Amino acid sequence: MTAGDGVTPVGREPGGPTGVPVRPSGSPEPPAPARPGAERAVLRLARPYLGRLLGAGLLAAATEFAGLALMATATWLLMSAAGRPPLDRLTVAIVAVRALAVGRGVFRYTERLAGHDAVLRMVTDVRARVYATLAARRESADRRTGDALSRLVSDVEAAQDLLLRVLVPGSAAALVSVLAVGGAALISPPAAGVLALGLLVAGVALPALATRLTRRAADEVAPLRGALAVDAVDLTHGAADLAAFGATDAALAAARGRAGRLARLERRLAATGFAVDAAGVLVGGLTAAAVVVVALRAGVGGVLVGVLAVGTLAAVEVALALVAAARQRTQLRAGLARVADLLTEPAATPPAATAPPASGGHHVRFEGVTVRYRAGAAPALAGFDLDLPAGRRVAVVGPSGAGKSTLAATLTGAVRPAAGRVTVDGAPVADLPAEHLPRLVGGLLAEAYVFHATVRENLLLGRPDAGEAELTGATRAAGLLDWVRDQPDGWDTVVGEQGGQLSGGQRQRLALARALLAAPPVLVLDEPTEGLDPTAADAVLASALAATPAGHSVLLISHRLSGLAGLDEIVVLEDGRVAQRGRHDELVARPGWYREQWLRQEAAERGYLALSP
Numbered sequence: 001m002t003a004g005d006g007v008t009p010v011g012r013e014p015g016g017p018t019g020v021p022v023r024p025s026g027s028p029e030p031p032a033p034a035r036p037g038a039e040r041a042v043l044r045l046a047r048p049y050l051g052r053l054l055g056a057g058l059l060a061a062a063t064e065f066a067g068l069a070l071m072a073t074a075t076w077l078l079m080s081a082a083g084r085p086p087l088d089r090l091t092v093a094i095v096a097v098r099a100l101a102v103g104r105g106v107f108r109y110t111e112r113l114a115g116h117d118a119v120l121r122m123v124t125d126v127r128a129r130v131y132a133t134l135a136a137r138r139e140s141a142d143r144r145t146g147d148a149l150s151r152l153v154s155d156v157e158a159a160q161d162l163l164l165r166v167l168v169p170g171s172a173a174a175l176v177s178v179l180a181v182g183g184a185a186l187i188s189p190p191a192a193g194v195l196a197l198g199l200l201v202a203g204v205a206l207p208a209l210a211t212r213l214t215r216r217a218a219d220e221v222a223p224l225r226g227a228l229a230v231d232a233v234d235l236t237h238g239a240a241d242l243a244a245f246g247a248t249d250a251a252l253a254a255a256r257g258r259a260g261r262l263a264r265l266e267r268r269l270a271a272t273g274f275a276v277d278a279a280g281v282l283v284g285g286l287t288a289a290a291v292v293v294v295a296l297r298a299g300v301g302g303v304l305v306g307v308l309a310v311g312t313l314a315a316v317e318v319a320l321a322l323v324a325a326a327r328q329r330t331q332l333r334a335g336l337a338r339v340a341d342l343l344t345e346p347a348a349t350p351p352a353a354t355a356p357p358a359s360g361g362h363h364v365r366f367e368g369v370t371v372r373y374r375a376g377a378a379p380a381l382a383g384f385d386l387d388l389p390a391g392r393r394v395a396v397v398g399p400s401g402a403g404k405s406t407l408a409a410t411l412t413g414a415v416r417p418a419a420g421r422v423t424v425d426g427a428p429v430a431d432l433p434a435e436h437l438p439r440l441v442g443g444l445l446a447e448a449y450v451f452h453a454t455v456r457e458n459l460l461l462g463r464p465d466a467g468e469a470e471l472t473g474a475t476r477a478a479g480l481l482d483w484v485r486d487q488p489d490g491w492d493t494v495v496g497e498q499g500g501q502l503s504g505g506q507r508q509r510l511a512l513a514r515a516l517l518a519a520p521p522v523l524v525l526d527e528p529t530e531g532l533d534p535t536a537a538d539a540v541l542a543s544a545l546a547a548t549p550a551g552h553s554v555l556l557i558s559h560r561l562s563g564l565a566g567l568d569e570i571v572v573l574e575d576g577r578v579a580q581r582g583r584h585d586e587l588v589a590r591p592g593w594y595r596e597q598w599l600r601q602e603a604a605e606r607g608y609l610a611l612s613p
């Protein structure tokens with residue numbers, strides 16, 4: 001998928017109370033449209049395990065058949081034994097009952113083993129594909145942790161259930177039903193005809209009825225579960241903000257509304273299921289009675305009539321597995337459609353045996369790069385060109401929403417251009433092996449994440465083999481060294497979840513130190529001094545640039561214009577387009593956004609400094 005495909009946001013509707021984007025209760029997401037080829041798309045991934053699945057299907061059929069034969073043989077044995085025949089006439093049946101009872105358990109066990117083995121292997125593939133697609137769609141607007149989690153967990157389980165609870169038991173039930181009719185025909189063909197009719201009602205008509213009755217409600221269940229997972233994430237992560245805006249009750253009410261709707265739907269599904277199951281039992285009883293009547297009329301002997309009656313009850317019960325399979329299939333439709341939508345990415349291929357990038361400088365080019373997050377929306381970046389040879393330092397500035405972070409994201413491969421290309425040494429970023437790109441391009445990206453770990457562990461993420469001197473150098477350049485030295489635990493100070501035990505400025509400095517420690521040949525610094533006061537911001541930017549090795553290039557993204565005088569080029573972005581470009585002195589001398597902003601920032605910061613103690 002490209003960024004230009006346009007993405008429908010999942011699960012958000014603006015306009016909750018106090019502006020909190022909660023969906024009003026009672027208006028859940030629309031059900032996922034049934035996707036005609038969804039099952040086929042999922043089943044295609046089962047092909048490599050077809051042999052195992054076929055084995056599991058045959059073992060399931062053998063289990064059911066053993067159960068049916070056990071009932072029939074045991075009935076024959078009991079009824080025959082009542083006539084006190086010589087024991088040797090019963091020996092075969094006694095042995096058969098024992099063998100069938102033991103065999104049934106063995107078949108069931110091996111069927112579960114084979115079926116789960118095949119299905120878990122397939123589900124691993126499905127989950128890997130779904131994960132790959134979700135990861136590749138990072139640029140999309142539907143980046144919802146809860147929804148993604150729901151897709152990875154419950155929807156992928158739909159693929160598992162399709163095989164384990166629909167196809168394997170369903171095909172076994174169909175096969176055993178045919179065998180049961182064949183067996184009955186050996187005793188009485190007219191009775192076998194009645195049995196066939198009963199089995200058709202139990203195995204074809206009732207499943208069709210169950211599907212019809214439950215389809216609509218079932219289609220709503222999977223998206224509702226996804227929405228509830230999203231609610232759980234929002235209510236947990238956003239608890240403090242919801243409370244601060246007095247929106248907790250509204251958000252909880254919306255989530256409760258969806259939970260209530262889900263409970264109602266599930267109750268309805270359960271009630272329908274119960275009614276269909278009851279109808280199944282009735283069909284079993286009626287068929288058995290009809291078989292007995294027809295068999296008696298056909299002159300079948302008493303013991304065999306008993307065998308036919310009990311066998312019929314057992315056979316109809318086997319056929320009723322098709323009702324359960326149909327109901328299950330209906331409930332899986334929406335989940336399968338959502339999974340099938342995510343099976344578009346090719347399977348993860350083993351990394352190509354390409355040589356790792358050389359450690360020296362690298363040449364980056366942006367050529368006519370256009371990024372569009374939503375089809376039909378104005379591009380976030382339009383026809384952007386930039387030459388960034390090794391060692392060059394370029395700043396990209398511009399008003400909020402101009403496309404600066406989008407530009408950085410295209411360079412790190414997080415966003416794919418709809419048109420144009422970004423290359424490193426002539427190779428498009430999209431074609432670079434995933435394990436090589438971070439060795440070429442990286443740094444401090446927008447909203448850098450600080451882990452619930454020690455300062456040292458957070459820093460070593462940038463370069464795991466860094467020594468004490470390198471840690472100290474990077475931390476000093478980011479202006480965090482004094483703070484680290486002041487802490488009782490020094491480098492081993494735990495920073496809390498998302499760096500919650502640090503100030504905003506310290507968090508930013510830690511993230512910057514990590515980027516400087518990693519020192520990729522193409523260093524991206526997205527707002528490295530965000531959250532710092534003007535004096536600290538100037539000092540940190542200067543030391544960060546000074547700490548960057550000479551042959552490494554820098555793409556600095558900044559809304560502050562101070563400290564850019566030493567850079568080779570400054571690009572001014574407005575509405576995704578280049579409005580101005582040049583060095584600081586040239587831009588300050590020309591009328592335009594840069595000059596205006598520079599004068600405004602200078603005046604504001606002079607005022608701030610005059611007021612500072």
Ligand SMILES: Nc1ncnc2c1ncn2[C@@H]1O[C@H](COP(=O)(O)OP(=O)(O)OP(=O)(O)O)[C@@H](O)[C@H]1O
Nearest residue numbers: 139140141373380399400401402403404405406407
């Ligand atoms: N994931 C996204 N999905 C949809 N639209 C997006 C996404 N990210 C950014 N945009 C849109 O793209 C445009 C450019 O955003 P971008 O974050 O690149 O701007 P910016 O210049 O970095 O802004 P700021 O200085 O405020 O961080 C904006 O209009 C924004 O709404």
